[in-house]
Amino acid sequence: xxxxxxxxxxxxxxxxxxxxxxxxxxxxxxxxxxxxxxxxxxxxxxxxxxxxxxxxxxxxxxxxxxxxxxxxxxxxxxxxxxxxxxxxxxxxxxxxxxxxxxxxxxxxxxxxxxxxxxxxxxxxxxxxxxxxxxxxxxxxxxxxxxxxxxxxxxxxxxxxxxxxxxxxxxxxxxxxxxxxxxxxxxxxxxxxxxxxxxxxxxxxxxxxxxxxxxxxxxxxxxxxxxxxxxxxxxxxxxxxxxxxxxxxxxxxxxxxxxxxxxxxxxxxxxx
Amino acid sequence: xxxxxxxxxxxxxxxxxxxxxxxxxxxxxxxxxxxxxxxxxxxxxxxxxxxxxxxxxxxxxxxxxxxxxxxxxxxxxxxxxxxxxxxxxxxxxxxxxxxxxxxxxxxxxxxxxxxxxxxxxxxxxxxxxxxxxxxxxxxxxxxxxxxxxxxxxxxxxxxxxxxxxxxxxxxxxxxxxxxxxxxxxxxxxxxxxxxxxxxxxxxxxxxxxxxxxxxxxxxxxxxxxxxxxxxxxxxxxxxxxxxxxxxxxxxxxxxxxxxxxxxx
Numbered sequence: 001x002x003x004x005x006x007x008x009x010x011x012x013x014x015x016x017x018x019x020x021x022x023x024x025x026x027x028x029x030x031x032x033x034x035x036x037x038x039x040x041x042x043x044x045x046x047x048x049x050x051x052x053x054x055x056x057x058x059x060x061x062x063x064x065x066x067x068x069x070x071x072x073x074x075x076x077x078x079x080x081x082x083x084x085x086x087x088x089x090x091x092x093x094x095x096x097x098x099x100x101x102x103x104x105x106x107x108x109x110x111x112x113x114x115x116x117x118x119x120x121x122x123x124x125x126x127x128x129x130x131x132x133x134x135x136x137x138x139x140x141x142x143x144x145x146x147x148x149x150x151x152x153x154x155x156x157x158x159x160x161x162x163x164x165x166x167x168x169x170x171x172x173x174x175x176x177x178x179x180x181x182x183x184x185x186x187x188x189x190x191x192x193x194x195x196x197x198x199x200x201x202x203x204x205x206x207x208x209x210x211x212x213x214x215x216x217x218x219x220x221x222x223x224x225x226x227x228x229x230x231x232x233x234x235x236x237x238x239x240x241x242x243x244x245x246x247x248x249x250x251x252x253x254x255x256x257x258x259x260x261x262x263x264x265x266x267x268x269x270x271x
Numbered sequence: 272x273x274x275x276x277x278x279x280x281x282x283x284x285x286x287x288x289x290x291x292x293x294x295x296x297x298x299x300x301x302x303x304x305x306x307x308x309x310x311x312x313x314x315x316x317x318x319x320x321x322x323x324x325x326x327x328x329x330x331x332x333x334x335x336x337x338x339x340x341x342x343x344x345x346x347x348x349x350x351x352x353x354x355x356x357x358x359x360x361x362x363x364x365x366x367x368x369x370x371x372x373x374x375x376x377x378x379x380x381x382x383x384x385x386x387x388x389x390x391x392x393x394x395x396x397x398x399x400x401x402x403x404x405x406x407x408x409x410x411x412x413x414x415x416x417x418x419x420x421x422x423x424x425x426x427x428x429x430x431x432x433x434x435x436x437x438x439x440x441x442x443x444x445x446x447x448x449x450x451x452x453x454x455x456x457x458x459x460x461x462x463x464x465x466x467x468x469x470x471x472x473x474x475x476x477x478x479x480x481x482x483x484x485x486x487x488x489x490x491x492x493x494x495x496x497x498x499x500x501x502x503x504x505x506x507x508x509x510x511x512x513x514x515x516x517x518x519x520x521x522x523x524x525x526x527x528x529x530x531x532x533x534x535x
Contacts, residue, residue, distance in 0.1 A: 036454050040457055047464060185299050189310070204317065
């Protein structure tokens, strides 16, 4: 069998393709997302523009670096968002998980394929948006070195898996409690701050940023963008990658443990 | 008119009895909202570590603005946010039928259907911070200024409501309008940025066309003495709010013709 056919036969591939098709059905949403992204960008950039008056650098960021930081952060935020995965919690709550348990499918990889598919679609529109934003802010946009770009993509790739594993692990709490809205409210408020989407983490008061750096969140968004901006030394980049992978392993193991304990609690309600 | 007031009173009573059941989500929403306000203030605190003024706005003035904007958000959440957000769901499932048959103005009934009393508990914090800033920094303003400020807040809420309702009405065309809802939420969030960050064309656009500056900056200006031509802007804001309100009615009833009553 040719490689192409083998690929087509894998469930993983099929799920990705299906979820791309589903995501592409809401084109109006994609179009409007452009405005949802543009409006905050105009405000944040205008604000920093006035703060930068008469200054070359703020906290190690030049004006062009900070503008690029916000453009990338807004474009990557949805793709790398480590919030709860409603599919997983509703599968557990409504007993739909049973359909997967009887199939020769790994639930973790199945959901990953689902998310990868949706985000591949969004990434295409994101690339298109990036192109427009680069044109709009061409004077201030920072272009990295070749290796900066390669490491950036690598760190985004790891961040994407890390953020998925965090979502997966957190969503497994549904095995123990039906009501998880509270967790989502908390995540929605903490994540924009702790990932550095609101402002680069190094801008926070020292103690506050130290606490944030003890969590995996800055390695999801702040770190990849700093890699793009070549804002960190080689050692810092290396240790950043190391911490990303460390968190990945921690959450993967935690997820596996929660999953095996959770299955024992699982009652297939309504299933 | 009296009939509408009595209906509003009954809806209000219904909401109270529903809300009085204590629930955990309320405590969390409360904590979340407070945290959100504190993070917004922290953001501007950090910004002001690197500058003394944002084109003329001091840190106190910006803090006042952020809190006033949050106050307006709470008022909007209290009366309209949930009702307008649920419009698309009502169209999708077909439960709008229950409201169409009532002998009342449909837009009124949908808009005030459910009054969310939870934001009421969050209102004291931004109010307290605003009064604290006024008191400690000694801002002088006349009785007339405070009346104009309150009028500007009411007008801002009408603008906000009308925009929300226009966007909500598009539910008849597309049942999934997440992006549209996200857009109007963003719109309100950035109303708490000082208008002084904009100059020239952008300032005109965000005042007269996309009225972000009219929402919180204009009312705050009466207390903080900031924007020039405040009175004229308020007059413009007033007429713009009336225009948007009637536009919301026009669009809603036009879109209603497309309603197919999905469930039956």
